[in-house]
Amino acid sequence: MILTVTSDGAIALLERDDFRRLKFALPPGARVPAHEDIAILDADHILISRELIPNLTPTADPAWLSSYEAMIDTATRYGWVDKTTQRIKVHIEREP
Template sequence: MIVRKSGDETLALDERDNFKAFKLQFEQLEAGSQPAIAGIRYIADDHAYIDQQTVIDLAGDDPDGTWRQGFDAMVTAAAKYGWIDAESQSIKAHIEWK
């Protein structure tokens, strides 16, 4: 799953059903840049926390709840490895610039 921002465009969710990987990707932005984006909090030069609701909103419709089940399982697994912020419940993501 890739939370992607390209230039001046709004956020998008790519590889929406890939629950084995999670990252924040900036395209057409200078390496190291950290644009102010609602739902994203930078914690290091190459990591950020992304609000779970932001990801859910980007995923769009899920009429049968299948996507949400996969997402919740991913969050549960990530928590075991310390990739969920205990206070905000945001998901830690590696940042990649392309």
């Protein structure tokens, strides 16, 4: 899955069925937008709420949600989910 910023500053989800990777692709000149479901952790990472991605997927069916939760469970085992806030750590990839 790829989170990105559109030209109007909105957050968009690309490759919604790729449950094996997650990144935040930042277009040239764009900044991480202010959003209640996103916190900037450092120059290379953000923390997102567990609800952000499902909220960007209005057609998410039970099978999709199950796959998403399995992805988050795996991320949790590898230390990519903050134990206190339950926010997901996502790498920022700056596009050239």
